[in-house]
Amino acid sequence: xxxxxxxxxxxxxxxxxxxxxxxxxxxxxxxxxxxxxxxxxxxxxxxxxxxxxxxxxxxxxxxxxxxxxxxxxxxxxxxxxxxxxxxxxxxxxxxxxxxxxxxxxxxxxxxxxxxxxxxxxxxxxxxxxxxxxxxxxxxxxxxxxxxxxxxxxxxxxxxxxxxxxxxxxxxxxxxxxxxxxxxxxxxxxxxxxxxxxxxxxxxxxxxxxxxxxxxxxxxxxxxxxxxxxxxxxxxxxxxxxxxxxxxxxxxxxxxxxxxxxxxxxxxxxxxxxxxxxxxxxxxxxxxxxxxxxxxxxxxxxxxxxxxxxxxxx
Amino acid sequence: xxxxxxxxxxxxxxxxxxxxxxxxxxxxxxxxxxxxxxxxxxxxxxxxxxxxxxxxxxxxxxxxxxxxxxxxxxxxxxxxxxxxxxxxxxxxxxxxxxxxxxxxxxxxxxxxxxxxxxxxxxxxxxxxxxxxxxxxxxxxxxxxxxxxxxxxxxxxxxxxxxxxxxxxxxxxxxxxxxxxxxxxxxxxxxxxxxxxxxxxxxxxxxxxxxxxxxxxxxxxxxxxxxxxxxxxxxxxxxxxxxxxxxxxxxxxxxxxxxxxxxxxxxxxxxxxxxxxxxxxxxxxxxxxxxxxxxxxxxxxxxxxxxxxxxxxxxxxxxxxxxxxxxxxxxxxxxxxxxxxxxxxxxxxxxxxxxxxxxxxxxxxxxxxxxxxxxxxxxxxxxxxxxxxxxxxxxxxxxxxxxxxxxxxxxxxxxxxxxxxxxxxxxxxxxxxxxxxxxxxxxxxxxxxxxxxxxxxxxxxxxxxxxxxxxxxxxxxxxxxxxxxxxxxxxxxxxxxxxxxxxxxxxxxxxxxxxxxxxxxxxxxxxxxxxxxxxxxxxxxxxx
Numbered sequence: 001x002x003x004x005x006x007x008x009x010x011x012x013x014x015x016x017x018x019x020x021x022x023x024x025x026x027x028x029x030x031x032x033x034x035x036x037x038x039x040x041x042x043x044x045x046x047x048x049x050x051x052x053x054x055x056x057x058x059x060x061x062x063x064x065x066x067x068x069x070x071x072x073x074x075x076x077x078x079x080x081x082x083x084x085x086x087x088x089x090x091x092x093x094x095x096x097x098x099x100x101x102x103x104x105x106x107x108x109x110x111x112x113x114x115x116x117x118x119x120x121x122x123x124x125x126x127x128x129x130x131x132x133x134x135x136x137x138x139x140x141x142x143x144x145x146x147x148x149x150x151x152x153x154x155x156x157x158x159x160x161x162x163x164x165x166x167x168x169x170x171x172x173x174x175x176x177x178x179x180x181x182x183x184x185x186x187x188x189x190x191x192x193x194x195x196x197x198x199x200x201x202x203x204x205x206x207x208x209x210x211x212x213x214x215x216x217x218x219x220x221x222x223x224x225x226x227x228x229x230x231x232x233x234x235x236x237x238x239x240x241x242x243x244x245x246x247x248x249x250x251x252x253x254x255x256x257x258x259x260x261x262x263x264x265x266x267x268x269x270x271x272x273x274x275x276x277x278x279x280x281x282x283x284x285x286x287x288x289x290x291x292x293x294x295x296x297x298x299x300x301x302x303x304x305x306x307x308x309x310x311x312x313x
Numbered sequence: 314x315x316x317x318x319x320x321x322x323x324x325x326x327x328x329x330x331x332x333x334x335x336x337x338x339x340x341x342x343x344x345x346x347x348x349x350x351x352x353x354x355x356x357x358x359x360x361x362x363x364x365x366x367x368x369x370x371x372x373x374x375x376x377x378x379x380x381x382x383x384x385x386x387x388x389x390x391x392x393x394x395x396x397x398x399x400x401x402x403x404x405x406x407x408x409x410x411x412x413x414x415x416x417x418x419x420x421x422x423x424x425x426x427x428x429x430x431x432x433x434x435x436x437x438x439x440x441x442x443x444x445x446x447x448x449x450x451x452x453x454x455x456x457x458x459x460x461x462x463x464x465x466x467x468x469x470x471x472x473x474x475x476x477x478x479x480x481x482x483x484x485x486x487x488x489x490x491x492x493x494x495x496x497x498x499x500x501x502x503x504x505x506x507x508x509x510x511x512x513x514x515x516x517x518x519x520x521x522x523x524x525x526x527x528x529x530x531x532x533x534x535x536x537x538x539x540x541x542x543x544x545x546x547x548x549x550x551x552x553x554x555x556x557x558x559x560x561x562x563x564x565x566x567x568x569x570x571x572x573x574x575x576x577x578x579x580x581x582x583x584x585x586x587x588x589x590x591x592x593x594x595x596x597x598x599x600x601x602x603x604x605x606x607x608x609x610x611x612x613x614x615x616x617x618x619x620x621x622x623x624x625x626x627x628x629x630x631x632x633x634x635x636x637x638x639x640x641x642x643x644x645x646x647x648x649x650x651x652x653x654x655x656x657x658x659x660x661x662x663x664x665x666x667x668x669x670x671x672x673x674x675x676x677x678x679x680x681x682x683x684x685x686x687x688x689x690x691x692x693x694x695x696x697x698x699x700x701x702x703x704x705x706x707x708x709x710x711x712x713x714x715x716x717x718x719x720x721x722x723x724x725x726x727x728x729x730x731x732x733x734x735x736x737x738x739x740x741x742x743x744x745x746x747x748x749x750x751x752x753x754x755x756x757x758x759x760x761x762x763x764x765x766x767x768x769x770x771x772x773x774x775x776x777x778x779x780x781x782x783x784x785x786x787x788x789x790x791x792x793x794x795x796x797x798x799x800x801x802x803x804x805x806x807x808x809x810x811x812x813x814x815x816x817x818x819x820x821x822x823x824x825x826x827x828x829x830x831x832x833x834x835x836x837x838x839x840x841x842x843x844x845x846x847x848x849x850x851x852x853x854x855x856x
Contacts (some may be wrong), residue, residue, distance in 0.1 A: 209429065210424060210426055210429035210430045211429060211430055211431055211432040211433070213381055213424065213430070214424065214430045214431065214432070214492070214495075215432070215443075216380075216381055216416065217379060217381060217416050217417060217421060217422040217496075218416060218417035218421075218443055218444045218447060218495070219412075219413045219414065219415070219416040219417035219418060219444065219447045219448060220413070220443070220447065221409055221413045222409070224447075228443075229432050229435075232434050233432070233433065233434055306434065307433070307434055308433070308434060308436075308479040308481070309433055309434075309479070309481050
């Protein structure tokens with residue numbers, strides 16, 4: 001119980017620090033919200049008046065607190081580019097990115113776990129060379145190239161899907177699944193290569209551990225050794241790895257969203273950066289850091305559940 | 314001491330091995346033979362000891378009997394039968410089926426490392442239950458009863474508490490008891506014990522050996538007991554096999570092998586174990602004359618304490634563990650100062666503090682300062698040397714850091730150091746992984762001595778090595794000490810080694826100094842009960 005209190009306290013502190021650093025970064029950037037809003041023709045008095053109105057003249061800690069309070073309420077200010085509130089803007093983009101992220105994560109787990117286990121069991125026999133080559137290839141291919149090839153082959157030549165024809169999951173779930181399969185594959189394939197390698201190494205390392213010999217001496221067959229003894233031990237590092245993968249894809253894939261013309265968070269970030277739309281950029285950065293911190297928290301909990309030795313620390 | 318060796322001969326043969334050969338493929342496609350035409354039989358209720366250095370093939374033989382050889386191992390035999398059933402198969406599937414049926418029910422095995430031999434993520438209860446689930450179909454309640462009974466008969470207290478504990482929460486001795494309980498839970502006919510006490514303390518070793526002996530007698534259990542410790546084998550076994558380079562070089566009843574060893578190798582193995590106190594006395598006399606002239610203290614400490622803060626929650630008052638508790642000692646130049654005690658008694662912490670690797674919490678510590686300072690040799694030569702570097706680089710490093718010698722001078726110094734530690738010059742170009750355990754420890758000693766330190770700290774420098782290699786390394790340490798007038802602080806749990814080597818002995822328990830005095834005096838007239846117990850258990854497993 002004490003552990004949970006401590007862990008959650010640490011989580012909150014980390015989130016606060018991350019939020020402060022994000023806030024600070026945008027304070028340091030030489031730009032004045034009032035000046036940007038009023039344009040170059042504004043008089044000094046007008047600028048001062050707006051600064052006062054926006055609360056930009058208050059001391060830094062006060063401004064941080066109000067930033068924090070606004071952020072908790074989901075108020076990130078207005079986009080300078082679109083004129084709409086950032087919350088609304090992100091709300092519109094989020095389903096695309098979340099859909100893509102969970103879809104690709106599902107593919108990663110659904111493909112890598114069986115493949116990793118299968119390849120570890122075959123370890124030592126012939127035919128692993130080809131498999132190693134395959135995973136190597138999967139890791140080496142750049143996602144944007146993969147996305148373009150998939151669009152060309154399945155979208156243009158075989159016409160399995162119409163490039164750019166995104167349907168929200170709420171409207172037509174299967175249409176969504178069908179269209180998103182290819183972007184999700186482009187995100188997933190390199191990660192699958194890495195996860196399979198990772199799991200395979202972890203399993204092979206565990207398969208040579210002394211407790212495996214003990215399990216065999218008790219009369220466990222290969223299947224039972226693998227599923228009953230080795231897998232749980234081997235999963236501990238894989239869980240940490242997968243949480244990193246998940247954080248990466250949740251933060252939005254700029255390249256894949258661009259290639260498949262998806263209006264997700266990644267694309268919004270790219271556009272906002274080039275237009276110096278700081279409120280939007282700040283909100284997305286805050287979102288991405290929160291995702292990473294939360295996933296770390298969750299993966300720590302998962303590892304703790306898998307490995308009793310971690311519980312002691 | 315040995316039991317009636319003839320007992321086994323009349324009863325039924327349980328295991329029969331004839332012409333067992335095991336080989337491993339080498340990178341150059343030739344085969345490396347590790348077990349070469351080994352034949353032996355084991356009768357019901359017999360305890361067979363297998364002795365030999367590491368690499369003699371004794372473990373491989375046991376693994377072959379148990380069907381646990383590594384997958385790249387090739388083996389063949391003209392006979393390998395257990396309970397009248399042949400264990401040689403041409404069909405892999407059939408082999409797995411029979412092995413899975415026999416292992417854990419009719420034959421069971423315990424291993425050297427109780428630390429890693431249990432699954433770290435399963436509770437003791439789950440792991441104990443598995444053999445029952447695999448081989449017998451008791452109801453849940455009956456299984457629980459059997460597990461508790463097995464744990465209790467292995468000498469574990471509070472077995473019901475153990476069920477929900479994980480291996481890392483138990484001590485080494487307890488883990489080995491759990492292994493034994495788990496191996497015997499289905500009442501097997503054969504127990505193979507592969508160096509089951511090597512990783513344990515003398516006192517615990519004694520208890521485990523006693524436990525195996527009692528259980529074997531109670532249950533008419535046949536045991537193959539593998540060890541490089543001849544003392545243990547002498548105490549436990551009816552019959553003995555001595556192996557060398559994959560071959561059986563001597564075989565007979567324990568009494569016979571010990572009283573009239575035929576082979577030179579066996580004699581050598583035995584002489585490496587039995588150290589003569591006489592030889593010790595002679596050396597002592599020699600030293601006394603030397604000591605009277607040199608009495609300057611190289612190391613002195615007064616009321617030294619080391620206290621660790623245990624990691625606890627931020628909401629609770631911190632807990633402290635006193636690893637070293639007010640220890641005072643003084644070591645004169647040219648002295649060999651031994652520190653003995655069971656693991657966890659604080660001897661390694663004390664050594665680290667002297668070396669400056671650990672801060673003292675209280676008390677004073679003064680080490681006579683020379684340029685070379687204090688050097689240390691660690692227990693495990695396999696992990697304490699950088700595997701990515703060549704021996705020459707490792708030996709040169711201290712010279713590069715502490716001296717202004719030119720490259721040529723450094724190289725000469727390295728070569729002369731190699732010669733002093735009886736290593737060939739070409740070793741300098743090898744990686745650590747290419748060396749044997751003894752060679753590695755020689756390199757570690759060379760690295761420690763290359764700066765000509767006055768004080769050398771030795772942390773169990775021979776306990777990871779075979780007996781014969783142990784004797785060689787000890788002889789080397791003694792010679793170097795005499796030639797260079799070195800001062801050693803020698804930490805060990807092996808009483809025989811300490812007695813052989815040290816001038817002064819300090820006994821430690823729970824961080825405190827229990828007894829301290831000249832080695833012969835401590836060994837012949839121990840004042841404290843604890844010292845007597847330590848010496849007693851060493852003697853029982855020894856001479």
